[in-house]
Each structure stands twice: as C-alpha cells, then as structure tokens.
Amino acid sequence: DAMVIQNPRYQVTQFGKPVTLSCSQTLNHNVMYWYQQKSSQAPKLLFHYYDKDFNNEADTPDNFQSRRPNTSFCFLDIRSPGLGDAAMYLCATSIGRGDGTDTQYFGPGTRLTVL
Amino acid sequence: GDSVTQMEGPVTLSEEAFLTINCTYTATGYPSLFWYVQYPGEGLQLLLKATKADDKGSNKGFEATYRKETTSFHLEKGSVQVSDSAVYFCARLNQAGTALIFGKGTTLSVSS
Numbered sequence: 001d002a003m004v005i006q007n008p009r010y011q012v013t014q015f016g017k018p019v020t021l022s023c024s025q026t027l028n029h030n031v032m033y034w035y036q037q038k039s040s041q042a043p044k045l046l047f048h049y050y051d052k053d054f055n056n057e058a059d060t061p062d063n064f065q066s067r068r069p070n071t072s073f074c075f076l077d078i079r080s081p082g083l084g085d086a087a088m089y090l091c092a093t094s095i096g097r098g099d100g101t102d103t104q105y106f107g108p109g110t111r112l113t114v115l
Numbered sequence: 116g117d118s119v120t121q122m123e124g125p126v127t128l129s130e131e132a133f134l135t136i137n138c139t140y141t142a143t144g145y146p147s148l149f150w151y152v153q154y155p156g157e158g159l160q161l162l163l164k165a166t167k168a169d170d171k172g173s174n175k176g177f178e179a180t181y182r183k184e185t186t187s188f189h190l191e192k193g194s195v196q197v198s199d200s201a202v203y204f205c206a207r208l209n210q211a212g213t214a215l216i217f218g219k220g221t222t223l224s225v226s227s
Contacts, residue, residue, distance in 0.1 A: 006158075033214070042204060042217035043159070055213065090158050100212040101147050101166045109158040 003027070004107035006091050012113045013081050021076040021110045023091030030096035032074040033104060034066060037088040049074060050096055078112075086114045117142055121205045121218035128195055128225050136190040136221045138179075138205035146207040148172075148181055148188040149215070153202045162190075162203070195225045 005024045013019040023032065031050050035043035047056045049068045063085070065077040078085055088109045094102040122137040140148065147166045151159040163172030165181035165188065172179050177192045188205060205218040 004158075031213075040220075042219050043215070045214045048213060050213075057214075088158075092159075098212060100144075100208055102208065102212055103147075103149070103161060103164060104215055105161065106151075106159040111156070 004091055004093055004105055006089075006107040006110050008110060009108060010111050010113070012115060013078075014115050015083065016080045019078050019081055019112070021078075021089050021091075021112070023074045023076070023107055024072050025091075025093045026072070027093055027105065028071060029093035029105075030071075031094045031102070032068060033092040033094075034064075034074070034076050035090040035092065037090055037109070039087075043090055046076070081112070081114045083114050086112055088112075117146075117207070117209055117216055119205050119207055119216050119218040121203075121221055123219075123221070124202075125222040125224055128223070130197055130225055130227050131194045132225075134190070134192040134195045134199075134223065136203055136205075136223070138188045138190065138218060139186050140188065140205075140207050141186065142207060143210060145181075145183060146210070148179075149206045150177070150179055150188070150190050151204045151206060151217075153204065153220070155201075159204065195223070197225050197227050199223060200225045 007022045033048040034046045037043040046060045068074045091107040092104040094104045149164045150162040152162045163174045165172040168183040170181045202220045206215045
C-alpha cells in the first residue's frame with residue numbers, strides 16, 4: 001500500500017543535542033510537510049517542500065531545519081532541542097494540485113522527548 | 116483571518132448514540148474542508164472531505180455536508196461505537212492551498 005512512513009516512532013534526545021527525524025513516502029507526491037503537535041493541541045505547520053522548493057512558515061524557529069534529498073524522503077533537523085520542543089512531529093504529503101483541492105496524507109508521527 | 120472553530124470537548128456518549136461535532140470556518144471563497152481523526156499515540160487519518168459547497172463527504176458511517184450559507188461542516192454519525200473514541204479535527208486549506216488550518220480538536224469518548 002502507498003503510504004507515509006516516519007522513523008523512528010519514538011525519539012529521546014538530550015537538551016541541546018541535535019536530532020533528525022525521518023519521513024518517506026511511496027505516494028510519489030510533490031509536496032511534503034512537517035507539522036508540530038504539542039500535547040492536546042492542533043498540529044501546527046513548520047514548513048513544506050513543493051518538490052525542491054522550501055517554504056518556511058514565518059513563525060517557525062531557526063532551530064528547525066529541513067532537507068529533502070529526493071522525492072521520497074524528507075528530514076526534520078532540530079539543531080539544539082529545548083524542553084519546549086517535546087512534541088509529536090507529523091509528516092504529511094499531498095499531490096500539489098494548486099487548485100485548492102489538495103488532500104494531505106499523514107504519517108504515524110514521531111514522538112520526541114527531550115530530557 | 117482564516118480560522119476553524121469546532122465545539123469544545125470532551126464529548127462522552129454511549130454506544131449507538133447519535134454524534135454531532137460542530138465545525139464552522141471563516142474564509143474568503145470556498146476552501147476545501149476536511150475531518151481528520153487521531154487515535155491515541157497515532158498520526159492523523161483522513162476521515163472525509165468536501166471540496167465545494169453542498170458536497171457531502173462520507174466514510175465509515177460518518178458524514179459532513181459543506182454548507183456555505185452557514186459556513187459549517189458539522190460531523191455526524193448515526194450510531195457510534197466504542198472504536199470511534201478518538202480526537203476529531205476539522206480543517207480547511209489556507210488560501211494558498213499550501214497548509215491546513217485546524218480546529219482545536221474534539222475528544223470523543225464512547226462507552227459500552
């Protein structure tokens with residue numbers, strides 16, 4: 001089945017220690033997104049890639065970076081995690097129709113704990 | 116600005132009860148509307164969607180109708196099951212079509 005895969009499902013890191021979260025997709029979608037979801041809150045978009053074009057949300061901290069080496073993979077790098085960065089990180093993909101009808105498909109998420 | 120407002124939870128129901136979760140949106144134009152469901156510890160699953168006014172999305176017994184007159188997209192199910200216990204998010208695309216704007220989520224708890 002075509003799907004969005006996130007690894008690892010659970011990640012523990014130490015305060016200030018860089019961490020990378022991984023997302024891959026078999027849907028061959030043009031757009032890949034990273035959302036941050038804190039406990040009992042709605043997901044919040046950090047950034048997205050349309051193909052190789054990176055689009056950062058205005059309020060995404062510089063501590064968060066992303067890479068998309070190819071269509072299938074996208075990485076979220078947190079350069080110096082703080083306690084406030086503990087959250088569920090959700091990857092999503094969409095075709096990228098550009099006509100306002102796109103549907104985003106989510107992976108299972110990575111739960112990040114910062115000690 | 117663009118926003119989505121959904122009813123506060125938690126919603127607690129007995130099995131086979133009727134479910135309504137209200138959702139309204141503000142927007143310029145007619146954005147696509149979605150309901151996502153999130154089970155504990157999991158990512159979001161698309162439940163249903165509607166891309167234009169008067170469309171009805173449906174899946175697994177859930178339905179929602181895109182009503183432009185009331186700018187609403189209420190989620191309904193005629194007979195809930197214990198397995199429907201989850202958090203439900205109403206969402207719309209932003210004007211650029213690049214990001215989802217979510218409501219705050221409604222927790223549904225169904226008991227047998």
